[in-house]
Amino acid sequence: MNESRAFCPQCQRDVVFVKDGRSNRCPACGFTYKYSEPPPLPRSQKEPGVFVEFLGLFVKVVLIMAAIVVVGVAVLFAGCAIMLSGH
Secondary structure (H helix, E strand, O other): OOEEEEEOOOOOOEEEEEEEOOEEEOOOOOOEEEOOOOOOOOOOOOOOOHHHHHHHHHHHHHHHHHHHHHHHHHHHHHHHHHHHOOO
């Protein structure tokens, strides 16, 4: 069955469009429209380059090292505070 029911913009009626190759035709008024290809899907993101991946890895390593230093300084400070409060 090569028919599709839809609203015709020319005769303002709900009709069964007849498929003619790559177009549909309204049997009541002869209005035709052609099928077109859908637009290409947008790409979500470009793939990151090797340099960008390396830079991201480097930033993560530096942040982890900074977190370890902060925790170490906090432990050292707490230890000194405990030792000095014992007097």
